[in-house]
Amino acid sequence: MSSVLTAAAVQRRYVGLTALRWLPLGITVPVIVLLASARGLSTTEIGLTVAVHSIVAVSLELPTGGLADAIGHRPVLVLSAVLGAAGLLTMAAAQDVAVFALAYGLIGAGRALDSGPLESWFVDATHAADPGADTTPGLSRAAAASGLGLALGAVLGGLVPLLADGAGSAALTIPFLLAAGVDVVYLVALMALVTPLRTAPAPTSAAAALLRGCRDVPRLIRETARLTRDDGILRRLLILSAVSGLVFSTLELLGPLRFAELAGGATEGTAVFGVVMAASFAAASVGSVLAGRVRRAAGGSTAVATAGVALLAALVLAGTALSPVLAVTAVSYALFYLVNAAGWPLRQQLMHTRVTAEHRATTVSVASLALQAGGIVGSLAVARLADATSDTAGFAVAVAALLFAAAVSLRLRVPVGAGMAG
Structure with missing residues (x-):
């Protein structure tokens, strides 16, 4: 059928x-x-x-x-x-x-x-x-x-x-x-x-x-582990998945607190955050559609495109953390979702070019595992840091992680003859 x-x-x-x-x-x-x-x-x-x-x-x-x-x-x-x-x-x-x-x-x-x-x-x-x-x-x-x-x-x-x-x-x-x-x-x-x-x-x-x-x-897991061990591109993609998990867990943890602070209270902050999240989800859908255009603007290079996305995401996230104006913070928050979403399809397609159909679902799950693991680290470590210092310090960790992701992304270039050009 x-x-x-x-x-x-x-x-x-x-x-x-x-x-x-x-x-x-x-x-x-x-x-x-x-x-x-x-x-x-x-x-x-x-x-x-x-x-x-x-x-x-x-x-x-x-x-x-x-x-x-x-x-x-x-x-x-x-x-x-x-x-x-x-x-x-x-x-x-x-x-x-x-x-x-x-x-x-x-x-x-x-x-x-x-x-x-x-x-x-x-x-x-x-x-x-x-x-x-x-x-x-x-x-x-x-x-x-x-x-x-x-x-x-x-x-x-x-x-x-x-x-x-x-x-x-x-x-x-x-x-x-x-x-x-x-x-x-x-x-x-x-x-x-x-x-x-x-x-x-x-x-x-x-x-x-x-x-x-x-x-x-067990056999499929062992073979996928071998693939990721022998393939530097896959390893870097898994690192990027972990970074994404850390960054998003930070946003989910500190975002509501940030908006409550700027809105003047928990009740007002919850109402504002609900609207901001709906706008952010919609912005992410727009960003995803722009993935192909972003790669074309980067000269067809997935490495350059994803690095540029990570740098821009770090910039707008810094605006979320530092701006004292509620409207600016809200716009920055939604812009982060838009920008970040433009890089995801490019990383996913690159990952799919590195594996065969037999191991595809397992490899996708490995990437999801890395995302979850990064999220757990973010929820525990960033929460502890924010409690000990300030929410701004927690956001700073996420910004630093995105800058690290930009550096890793530049190494996603695929050698000639080894697969899709990076």
Whole structure:
């Protein structure tokens, strides 16, 4: 069935599924901390439950990426949607730390499962339809779709509780029910649109197929580790993923505090930050579409383009940290998302040129693992630094990390004859 798909049809499916994948997260962003707080959790307890999400995602990232390579993309994606919906429903019902931690664990497991398979299905299906097709436009449009999905979700998540005014804290559960419903739609869409690409002897049961896939995971992980060890370009791309995780965790941690400070209070800051995040998600979608133009402006060099993006991102992030004017800080914050998003599709396409289809999903998951690991370092180290000194010092770490990323990016040049020109 997948053989009749054109490259354009594959791209349309991938873009639509990407938007559905990120919409539930956007819906819950404005209310997730408020719900836990309303249920009696302290800030420290909320932090502990969030840590469960990160730990589960990091622990499962590599094994689940290899599982997708072994048994196919669709079964893993369907399981991820089931876990995501279960986590959202559990979150809506949670009343204590243990149940919130369980909910975050389910969501983290689902996120680990779907970090690589959907993107690798798109690349493999595109190349099956047209071996010479450029995947950058599809990756760019999908990144734009994820930004739009997050932005639309943030608006919905902020407005829905207002429509249930008078329902008290119960109104905060409505976005989670809505997000779970979207996850169910996503599951149905996965079943219909992600067509299998590989043929293999049919196992006696689904359990047998899963067992066979699990047995292949260690081999696939070892081979991907060998690839990253022997390929300097892949190593540098993983470093850039880790830097991105550190920078974004810093923004998620210190951004709300910065806007609360400038807006004059936590309540005002929360309202402003919600609007800024919606604008930032939308800006990221625009930046993703500009990736091809950015590379052309850099003379066709991925290395120069990504280095320039990192330098500009450092500049606008410094504006976020230093400006005493709320409007300037808000614009700088959104500009960071726009600029940073222009570099992501270029790095992803370069990564895909370094691996074969057999190891693609695992390699994408390795990059996601590096992103998560960088995020954990940022949440712990930058938070401690900001507490000991100031929020500005925490932002300074992120700016320094981006300058380091610019230097690493300049070494993404691919030798002639070794792959895509850098």
